[in-house]
Amino acid sequence: MTAPTLVLASASPRRLALLVQIGIVPDRVISTDVDESVLAGELPRHHSQRLARAKLAAATASEAYVLAADTVVALGRRILPKTETEADARWCLASLSGRRHRVLTSVSLRAPDGRFGERLVQSVVGFARLSEWQIAAYLASDEWRGKAGGYAAQGRAAVFIRFLSGSYSNVVGLPLFETAQLLRGFGWPLA
Numbered sequence: 001m002t003a004p005t006l007v008l009a010s011a012s013p014r015r016l017a018l019l020v021q022i023g024i025v026p027d028r029v030i031s032t033d034v035d036e037s038v039l040a041g042e043l044p045r046h047h048s049q050r051l052a053r054a055k056l057a058a059a060t061a062s063e064a065y066v067l068a069a070d071t072v073v074a075l076g077r078r079i080l081p082k083t084e085t086e087a088d089a090r091w092c093l094a095s096l097s098g099r100r101h102r103v104l105t106s107v108s109l110r111a112p113d114g115r116f117g118e119r120l121v122q123s124v125v126g127f128a129r130l131s132e133w134q135i136a137a138y139l140a141s142d143e144w145r146g147k148a149g150g151y152a153a154q155g156r157a158a159v160f161i162r163f164l165s166g167s168y169s170n171v172v173g174l175p176l177f178e179t180a181q182l183l184r185g186f187g188w189p190l191a
Contacts, residue, residue, distance in 0.1 A: 004112070004188065009059035009068035014154070014173040019067075022176055024183075024190065032058035032068070036082070044074035044104050049120060052106035056116075063112055065188060071105040071173050073149030083150040086139055092150030093138065098129035100163070101149070103171045107179050111186045119182055121175035123166030125153070130160060 006024065008016060011031035019026060032055045038047055051070035059066045073080040075095055083089040103125055108118045138157065144150045151157035153164075153171040169176040184190050 005061075005064035006188075007059055007061040007064045007066045009055045009066055012069075012173055014152075015069060018169055018172060018174040018176055019179075022180060022190075026067070027064065028061070030059045030061070034058055036070075038079050042079075043077060044072045044079050044102065045120060047079055048072040048104045048106040049118070052108040052118065056108040056110055065112060065183070065186065066110045067107070067179070067183075068109075069105055069107045069174055069179075071103065071148050071170075074102045074104060075099065080149040082146055082148050083144050084146065086144075089139055089144035089150035090135060093130060093135045093144075096127045096130075096149065096151070096160075097135075098127060100124055100126045103149075103166075105170050105173065105175055107175065107182060109182050109186060115186060117182050117186060119175070119178040121167055121170045121178050123164060123168070123170045125161055125171060126163030127160050128162045134160070 006026045007028045007030055008026040009030050009032050034054045036051055048070045052068050055068035056066055080092050081088055083092055103123045106118060106120045110116050141156055143152050143155045167175040180190055
């Protein structure tokens with residue numbers, strides 16, 4: 001029996017690495033061109049779900065399982081950006097300093113027969129109070145670039161995390177337990 005075809009509708013190298021970690025190597029990786037702007041009044045949960053569904057819809061692969069996800073870092077009702085500028089990253093880190101925030105990831109799956117499923121996973125992360133020196137040193141690492149909330153938990157920012165409740169892999173970008181459950185539920189052969 002040959003394994004079914006899987007398409008990952010995400011260009012995130014972290015999501016790909018996380019899937020490979022649990023023995024799933026997608027047959028194709030598709031970078032979807034989805035506008036990730038936050039809609040007026042949109043809450044973090046809805047934003048994450050909307051984007052995961054939009055990425056799934058943008059990936060045309062009718063004979064394959066298609067997996068899409070979107071991760072949001074939320075401080076209260078505010079959605080922190082995927083940082084592209086040093087000023088954005090500095091603002092995010094200063095905002096997160098000494099506070100707890102939520103990391104939400106929506107995972108959407110479409111089976112070749114058209115069935116659809118999704119999971120929304122939330123983790124709570126507590127940051128230590130950061131000094132100006134710590135923020136400046138992290139910014140100098142360039143690790144913040146393109147990261148939701150301006151940090152990578154799997155990198156140097158691990159020293160900022162004093163508390164984490166929930167899924168660590170969710171904070172990195174893909175909740176592995178829930179993703180595996182979703183795939184198994186749709187008949188994907190996974191141990």
